[in-house]
Amino acid sequence: MIKVSVMYPYAVGARFDHAYYRERHMPMMKRLLGDACLYYTVDKGISGRAPGSDPVYAAKCDFICTSAEAYRAASGEHQQEIIDDIPKYTDIRPVVQISEVVVERSEA
Numbered sequence: 538m539i540k541v542s543v544m545y546p547y548a549v550g551a552r553f554d555h556a557y558y559r560e561r562h563m564p565m566m567k568r569l570l571g572d573a574c575l576y577y578t579v580d581k582g583i584s585g586r587a588p589g590s591d592p593v594y595a596a597k598c599d600f601i602c603t604s605a606e607a608y609r610a611a612s613g614e615h616q617q618e619i620i621d622d623i624p625k626y627t628d629i630r631p632v633v634q635i636s637e638v639v640v641e642r643s644e645a
Contacts, residue, residue, distance in 0.1 A: 538575070538638045541600040541608055545629040546593070547582055553595045555581050557626040563598060565622065569615040573607035574600050595629060605635050 545553060559579055567574055578599045582592025602608040612619065623631075 538641070539602050539605050539608065540636045540638050541602060542597060542634045542636065543600075544594045544597045544632045544634075545627060546632060547591050547595045548629065549591075551595060552628045554626040555596060558596060558598075562622055562626055566600070566619070569618065570600065570602070570608065570611045573602050573604075573611040575603065576601050595627075601638065608635070 563577060563579055567577060578601075580594075580597040582594045582596060584590050584592055600608065
């Protein structure tokens with residue numbers, strides 16, 4: 538199992554429409570990724586570690602997927618549709634990382 542993290546670095550004056558991202562973009566992504574995506578999460582940055590500090594990321598999402606190959610195939614098939622939707626919610630260039638999930642839940 539892998540996790541694809543898409544992170545939007547915070548910058549003063551940058552635009553990010555959290556409602557559109559949560560209600561339109563991410564459900565579209567789940568539909569386009571199909572069976573390659575088991576589920577996703579969405580985070581809204583509220584601060585850094587210190588109280589009152591700016592967040593490192595304005596927003597972040599994680600797609601939990603069956604494999605990197607399945608994710609790449611599904612997203613590649615719909616790449617233009619995905620790219621065309623980005624300006625509808627942000628002007629921030631995202632940072633993407635693919636990770637192997639080694640612990641999914643910690644009960645300790």
